[in-house]
Amino acid sequence: MDTETRDLLPEGLEDRLPQDTAAATRITRALMDVLDSHGYDRVQPPSIEFERSLASRMAGIQTRRMVRFVDPASLRMMALRSDMTPQVGRIAVTRMKNAARPLRLAYAGQVVSLKGDGLDPTRERLQIGAELIGHAGVAAAAEVVAVAIEALQAAGATGISVDFTLPDLVDALSAGPWPLTPAQLAAVRRELDAKDAGALVQAGGAAYLPLLHATGGFVAAMDKLSALAVEGVLDGRLSALQAIAERVQAAGGDVRLTLDPTERHGFEYQSWFGFQIFAQGVQGAVARGGAYAIIGADDGAEGEAAVGFSLYPDPLITALAAQEAKRETLFLPLGHDASAAARLRAVGWRTVAAISAGDDARALGCSHRLDGLEPVRV
Numbered sequence: 001m002d003t004e005t006r007d008l009l010p011e012g013l014e015d016r017l018p019q020d021t022a023a024a025t026r027i028t029r030a031l032m033d034v035l036d037s038h039g040y041d042r043v044q045p046p047s048i049e050f051e052r053s054l055a056s057r058m059a060g061i062q063t064r065r066m067v068r069f070v071d072p073a074s075l076r077m078m079a080l081r082s083d084m085t086p087q088v089g090r091i092a093v094t095r096m097k098n099a100a101r102p103l104r105l106a107y108a109g110q111v112v113s114l115k116g117d118g119l120d121p122t123r124e125r126l127q128i129g130a131e132l133i134g135h136a137g138v139a140a141a142a143e144v145v146a147v148a149i150e151a152l153q154a155a156g157a158t159g160i161s162v163d164f165t166l167p168d169l170v171d172a173l174s175a176g177p178w179p180l181t182p183a184q185l186a187a188v189r190r191e192l193d194a195k196d197a198g199a200l201v202q203a204g205g206a207a208y209l210p211l212l213h214a215t216g217g218f219v220a221a222m223d224k225l226s227a228l229a230v231e232g233v234l235d236g237r238l239s240a241l242q243a244i245a246e247r248v249q250a251a252g253g254d255v256r257l258t259l260d261p262t263e264r265h266g267f268e269y270q271s272w273f274g275f276q277i278f279a280q281g282v283q284g285a286v287a288r289g290g291a292y293a294i295i296g297a298d299d300g301a302e303g304e305a306a307v308g309f310s311l312y313p314d315p316l317i318t319a320l321a322a323q324e325a326k327r328e329t330l331f332l333p334l335g336h337d338a339s340a341a342a343r344l345r346a347v348g349w350r351t352v353a354a355i356s357a358g359d360d361a362r363a364l365g366c367s368h369r370l371d372g373l374e375p376v377r378v
Contacts, residue, residue, distance in 0.1 A: 012116050012123030023321035024126065027155040027313055028108055031128050034151040038143075040106035040130045045087035047109065051079040057086040057093075057295050058269040065113050080112045084127050085269075085310060089294035092133045093304060101134025120284070122314070129289075131308035136291040138240050140307045141273050142247035148277060148287050148309045149248070149255055155313065156320050159280025161256035162248065164218070164241060165263040167270045167290065170208070172233045178207040192262040211262050218245055218257035225261060237272060244273070273307070281319050287311045331361035331369045331378065340373045349375070 009015070016024060032042065050071075055063045066079040081087060084107050092103055108128040116122050130147060132140045149160055170189055174180040180188055187203035197212055214224035225238055245257055266288050267274040274290030289309025296303065332341050332353040341351055352364050361369050361378045368375040 010123070012113075012121040019324060020317060020321045022327075023324050024313075024317045026324070027317055027320065028126070028128065030155040031151045031311060031313065032106065032108055034154045035106040035128075035130050035147065038104070038130075038147050038150075040104040040147075042106045042108070043088060043091055044107070044109070045081075045084065045091060048078055048080055049087065050074075051077040053090060054079050054081060054086055057089040058292060061086060061269065065115070067112055067114050081109075082111050082113045083310070084109055084111060084129065085131065085308065088129075088131050088308075089133075089306070092131070092306075093294055093296055102140065103133040104130065105133065106130045125312050126314055126317075127310050127312060129308060129310035131306055133294065133304060133306040133308075136271075136273075136293075136305035136307045138243045138247075141240075141291060142244045142251075144289060144307050144309055145244065145248045145275055146251040148289065148311065150251070151311065152277060152279060152286060152316075155316065156323075157279035157282070157286065157316055161258060161278045163258045163260055163263070163276045163278065163285075164245070165259070165267060165274040165276075165290075166237055166241070166261045166272065167264055167267040167274045168272055169211075169233070169237065169261055170264075173208070173230065176233055177230050180204065189262075189264060193264060208262075215260045216258060218259050221259035221261070225259075240273070275309075277309075279316060282315045284315060286313060286316050326365075326367075328367040329365060330375050331359075331364065331366035333370065336370050337373060341370060344370075344375065 036042070051063060051066065051068055054066065055061050061083070063079070066082050068077055068079045070076070071078045088105050088107055092105065096103060106129065108126070110124055111127045112124045114123070130144065132144055145162060149162070152160060170185070170192065174185050174188070184204040188200065188205035188208055191200040191203050191205065192208060192211065195212060197209060200206070200208060200212070210224065210228055214221045222238060222242065225234060228234060241259075249255065249257070263274070266276070266285070267290060269292045270290035271293065272291055275288070276285040277287035279286050287309050289307070291305070291307045293303025294306055327350055330344060330349045330351045332351050334354045334357060336353070345351055352366055366378060369378045
């Protein structure tokens with residue numbers, strides 16, 4: 001065996017050592033406790049499924065990003081999940097199809113991609129989220145955004161900002177007041193994503209230029225969109241977005257709101273409404289969500305409306321790990337009183353028992369030593 005490479009991990013994968021793991025455990029618990037307090041019941045789907053199942057529940061799922069292999073038992077293609085949301089959708093429309101709606105489900109687990117995203121090489125991430133199934137209106141959207149903010153604040157995130165988007169806006173405009181051919185539509189989407197005004201005009205999207213300027217602070221961006229007065233397309237979307245923003249601000253406290261109406265990256269299966277959440281000191285979005293439809297259990301069945309979000313807290317964990325307070329730990333010397341140690345663990349002490357006479361309390365990271373029946377600081 002090549003001793004120089006046998007201990008290396010593949011690109012995009014890494015170990016999480018004790019301090020980061022402690023932060024991950026605390027943050028995961030804090031996030032899940034908030035979701036549970038709002039009535040979201042946790043489900044735990046398997047990490048591997050048939051590829052077809054993972055790819056067929058929502059529009060826009062990219063199987064080429066999945067780690068795939070042939071199941072030796074069934075000889076069918078299987079895949080490691082790259083997103084837990086389709087799995088929750090499968091559970092909702094199959095195992096829980098008769099459960100009362102709206103159905104609130106939560107989840108937490110690792111997801112794996114075949115390769116990283118852009119400049120980020122990470123291939124395995126922790127995903128925590130919640131889905132409200134059976135409703136995708138203003139009330140459901142506002143609840144989901146507010147719960148995501150509350151969960152992140154409980155985990156220790158500060159300086160939170162929410163960026164709203166309207167993922168299907170360009171499609172709706174191109175099918176109505178600002179018509180585009182299919183080829184033009186693809187080009188206009190691309191140039192709007194790139195925020196390239198010149199290329200947008202060359203692609204036949206001159207009418208879409210005002211959307212580039214309707215980006216930034218929520219109030220100013222909404223005013224610019226409202227001034228366009230595109231009846232039948234913008235009116236309903238803007239009134240709904242305004243109502244969501246008002247409810248989020250009422251529930252979320254000091255949260256900054258922004259709007260980018262044409263943002264589509266990361267919103268492959270969202271429909272009329274989407275959002276991203278950012279936090280101070282954390283690179284990239286820590287949460288993403290919006291409204292979507294779950295494809296029914298039968299092919300071609302009408303999709304069930306839903307709205308939800310996914311948190312990707314790994315960057316937040318890294319940022320907060322250095323701030324984790326070192327836990328006080330009690331060293332138990334050889335021959336210690338076992339009942340005393342049990343009593344102290346019952347009231348919250350963390351203990352480390354000596355295995356040999358040479359064990360040293362300080363070297364083992366202990367802050368206290370059991371002296372008789374009581375702890376003393378070392």
